């Protein structure tokens with residue numbers, strides 16, 4: 001078993017045509033389940049005059065109404081408390097509570113049954129196995145075990161694989177680094193922001209070279225960083241380890257993974273999820289490669305609170321080539337490229353914050369921390385990038401090249417502000433580096449009138 005390249009050799013190499021038949025069967029099953037057991041879903045589908053017998057092909061699925069996060073927030077005021085009427089099982093069968101982080105509004109509660117938890121860890125097993133986790137690994141989890149799902153299911157999956165799992169919960173960053181050093185952990189899972197933070201603390205506060213630790217692989221999630229080549233390179237060089245991307249979400253599950261071949265993208269777990277990519281402007285489903293749109297996703301086996309055609313707002317694109325690892329699960333190129341909410345127009349130009357990160361992290365003389373502020377002091381947008389200069393690096397070495405690269409990659413001119421190393425905010429989980437203050441400046445001006 002430990003010699004196999006794949007966690008599930010049958011599913012991961014299923015020819016695309018068979019995979020599609022499998023997805024259709026599973027979609028019919030979960031759609032029927034939601035239709036029969038959730039009042040919320042039944043109303044939604046009755047209003048759209050669609051029912052399970054209408055789904056005869058994958059193309060029919062496009063007529064099934066999407067579910068938005070805001071709809072899930074609204075139902076939480078209904079019975080049964082606290083989840084509302086999308087719950088498909090008796091409350092007594094719910095064995096786990098999690099909630100979304102609430103970065104885009106009031107958190108959404110997520111109930112799971114024990115069967116759902118087993119499903120979560122099965123999804124994560126595909127992720128970890130493909131990234132080379134094996135029973136001999138000692139896996140350190142440096143995250144706060146709490147109401148957010150974060151790496152909880154990664155923990156269970158690592159146990160399921162037979163790895164030795166070390167929960168580095170209520171420890172500060174220095175204590176975590178010391179524990180990794182003491183027990184010679186070989187792998188860890190964290191957000192890219194926190195991986196870089198750990199490297200910084202080890203190097204500058206503790207005098208420990210992170211590459212001297214025994215970590216040889218790192219699984220990143222929660223932010224796009226491991227899919228941004230310059231950020232991935234920073235993490236890999238700091239720890240002397242392979243860094244792999246993964247994407248999942250509380251309401252969805254662990255739907256994608258970068259395999260050990262590091263194809264500059266992630267496989268969609270198409271045996272457990274149905275991913276559709278929708279054009280941001282026309283709403284049409286995109287089948288061709290290289291054209292970004294937002295992801296509409298169905299978790300094909302999640303039962304307590306089903307995820308059927310969920311409008312995730314993650315922006316992704318299909319890759320034109322299959323992966324060299326032999327998996328038939330399709331690749332999305334560059335991982336999650338951004339959020340439909342974050343992709344915004346500045347001075348009339350479409351801007352993705354990930355493009356700025358790629359530029360900043362490609363400069364060796366700049367620190368990991370940076371901030372982007374967009375505002376509108378008069379009638380024109382202004383975009384300011386704040387960066388940290390590393391000790392011994394002069395502003396004149398960087399400024400001209402940075403300005404050129406930013407213009408080349410994003411078609412915008414920036415105000416650039418330089419700060420001393422260590423002056424910009426540090427984050428423990430997900431970073432908040434992009435600040436769009438334009439609506440505020442508008443309100444401010446109107447209030448002043």
Ligand SMILES: [Zn+2]
Nearest residue numbers: 259261323325
């Ligand atoms: Zn692969």
